Amino acid sequence: MCFMKRGISVKLFSLSLIILLSICFVSAGFLDNIFNPSGKASSDTQDVSVSVAGTHIPSIDEPSASIAAVTPSENNTVAVDFTVVVTDLDGVANIVDSTLLAQVSRGATMRTATCINPTDIDADSRSYDCSIDMNYYDEAGNWDLYVEVEDQETKVGSVNLLAYFTYNLLAAMEVPLSPSNLIWDTLTPGAINQNSTNDPTVVTNMGNYAGTITLTAYDLEGETTAGEFIPASDFSVGSTTGGATPAECDVGVTAVALGGDGNPVDTLINANPGPVGVANIYYCITSVPFVSSQVYSTSTRGPAYAWVVSYG
Amino acid sequence: MKNKLYFAICAVFLAVALVASISAAGIVSPYWKDYPLTMNYGETKIVNFELQNMVGDKDITVEVVLKQGGDIASLEKTTYTAKVHTSDTVIPLTIVVPEDYSKSFQKIEMDVKTVNEDTGGMVTLGTGWTTSFNVIFEEQESGTSFTWIVLGLILVVLILGIVIFVLIRRRR
Numbered sequence: 001m002c003f004m005k006r007g008i009s010v011k012l013f014s015l016s017l018i019i020l021l022s023i024c025f026v027s028a029g030f031l032d033n034i035f036n037p038s039g040k041a042s043s044d045t046q047d048v049s050v051s052v053a054g055t056h057i058p059s060i061d062e063p064s065a066s067i068a069a070v071t072p073s074e075n076n077t078v079a080v081d082f083t084v085v086v087t088d089l090d091g092v093a094n095i096v097d098s099t100l101l102a103q104v105s106r107g108a109t110m111r112t113a114t115c116i117n118p119t120d121i122d123a124d125s126r127s128y129d130c131s132i133d134m135n136y137y138d139e140a141g142n143w144d145l146y147v148e149v150e151d152q153e154t155k156v157g158s159v160n161l162l163a164y165f166t167y168n169l170l171a172a173m174e175v176p177l178s179p180s181n182l183i184w185d186t187l188t189p190g191a192i193n194q195n196s197t198n199d200p201t202v203v204t205n206m207g208n209y210a211g212t213i214t215l216t217a218y219d220l221e222g223e224t225t226a227g228e229f230i231p232a233s234d235f236s237v238g239s240t241t242g243g244a245t246p247a248e249c250d251v252g253v254t255a256v257a258l259g260g261d262g263n264p265v266d267t268l269i270n271a272n273p274g275p276v277g278v279a280n281i282y283y284c285i286t287s288v289p290f291v292s293s294q295v296y297s298t299s300t301r302g303p304a305y306a307w308v309v310s311y312g
Numbered sequence: 313m314k315n316k317l318y319f320a321i322c323a324v325f326l327a328v329a330l331v332a333s334i335s336a337a338g339i340v341s342p343y344w345k346d347y348p349l350t351m352n353y354g355e356t357k358i359v360n361f362e363l364q365n366m367v368g369d370k371d372i373t374v375e376v377v378l379k380q381g382g383d384i385a386s387l388e389k390t391t392y393t394a395k396v397h398t399s400d401t402v403i404p405l406t407i408v409v410p411e412d413y414s415k416s417f418q419k420i421e422m423d424v425k426t427v428n429e430d431t432g433g434m435v436t437l438g439t440g441w442t443t444s445f446n447v448i449f450e451e452q453e454s455g456t457s458f459t460w461i462v463l464g465l466i467l468v469v470l471i472l473g474i475v476i477f478v479l480i481r482r483r484r
Contacts, residue, residue, distance in 0.1 A: 069342060071340050071362065071399070072340070073364070073366055073399060074336045074338050074364050074365075074366040074367050074399075075336055075366070075367050076366065140344065140347070141346065141347065166347070168340050168341065168342055169340065169341045169344045169347075170338050170339070170340050170341075170364065171338055171339050171341070171441045171443070172336050172337060172338020172339070172364060173336065173337070173338070173439055174335065174336050174367075175335050175336060175337045175368075175372065175426055175439050176335075176426075176428075176437075176439070177437050177438075177439060179433075179437075180428075180436065180437050181432055181433030181434070181435060181436050181437060182433055182434055182435040182437065183433045183434060184434055198433075201437060204336075206336040206338060206367065207338045209441075214442060216440075217435075220434060220435065264442070283435075295434075296434060297433070297434045297435070297436075298434070298435050298436050299432070299436055303427070303428045303436070303438075306428045306435075306436040306437060306438040307435055307436070307437050307438065308425050308437075308438045308439065308440040309437055309438070309439055309440070310423075310425070310439065310440035310441055310442055311440075311441050311442070312441050312442030312443060312444065
């Protein structure tokens with residue numbers, strides 16, 4: 001009986017203690033009121049807001065591998081499309097869309113992508129549709145990809161893919177050439193350094209070929225008396241004109257002598273790829289041979305003997 | 313005043329005619345001087361070059377001649393025509409490397425030139441492209457034969473195990 005009463009007392013005491021402690025914790029000013037001599041509350045209520053910062057760095061999951069080779073298009077741009085997938089384990093809301101940067105580069109040349117259409121894949125991942133316009137004159141070879149993105153805590157996630165794609169070589173030029181034939185005034189045997197009267201030939205680069213121009217020349221045959229020739233090796237070319245010795249005639253200085261019949265020669269004239277990719281070719285007969293008086297031309301031998309201005 | 317107007321109209325028409333007559337032709341190469349093709353001895357590969365005619369209003373016909381590498385490379389034909397505004401005219405070059413080919417690399421060179429109309433004058437000018445690249449040959453990896461050797465050994469061990477198992481059971 002005595003034990004029962006004692007048990008009830010202990011339970012009641014415990015219950016009271018819990019209630020008292022609850023009042024203390026729930027009402028922050030309860031103990032203050034007790035111990036404050038003025039009996040007034042020592043503090044006011046406050047609004048409390050808690051912001052939890054994300055701890056994860058965003059990652060770029062895609063692209064993760066190289067794509068197929070890209071082919072340039074004459075005098076135009078070609079779009080390289082790809083999808084970027086960003087994952088942030090702090091949730092997609094933590095990704096700052098506007099900080100997404102995707103670039104391809106080769107050497108010092110860089111092209112920046114336009115990325116649109118952010119789409120949530122799941123709670124942590126978001127995809128973007130990206131596109132880069134490659135110019136027809138952009139250099140052939142391997143292009144690297146760099147992608148970066150920031151989250152709300154300005155943590156930066158990035159990926160760098162070497163040789164993301166190969167940009168193919170497009171050797172293209174405006175055809176027909178302008179002019180498509182060359183004319184000289186009447187020539188005197190033994191005369192030197194005689195310029196064409198309707199040059200230069202304008203070679204407009206419509207691709208990304210970055211080398212020099214090759215010229216394959218053929219001997220000119222007499223139109224009246226077949227079997228008489230002005231050799232191709234009597235001609236020279238240059239990229240400029242003018243001067244006491246015309247620049248296109250000054251072989252070894254500013255001009256290059258053409259090869260023998262059908263032999264290609266590197267003119268050393270740059271094909272100048274770029275938005276204004278133009279090269280000029282000026283022509284000269286450095287020495288008029290002592291041949292009979294008649295018209296000499298390439299057409300005597302047929303269209304297969306037209307001189308060929310070529311890339312490569 | 314009338315004369316000036318007449319000349320202005322003529323100039324505009326001439327400019328439009330000149331712009332309209334511009335064409336461009338080009339060859340797309342998957343391999344070039346600085347970008348060689350790697351092949352194995354005994355391998356065959358078709359390299360597709362593409363003829364583009366994206367600018368202008370005329371079809372373009374080209375003649376193709378293989379200048380170097382004819383011992384391993386061959387063309388189906390020598391004349392190709394690209395229709396206006398197309399880029400899908402393919403010039404296939406088949407490369408067959410014999411098992412016992414003696415070289416470690418071979419240069420392939422292909423001349424492409426437009427088929428010209430005679431335009432008169434002393435010298436008629438045509439256009440062209442020379443496409444050249446190296447083919448580098450590598451020994452084929454012996455991964456396949458290694459796999460067969462391993463599989464054979466496993467099979468032998470299995471057969472031996474079965475034989476031993478059968479012998480032991482018979483003795484009992």
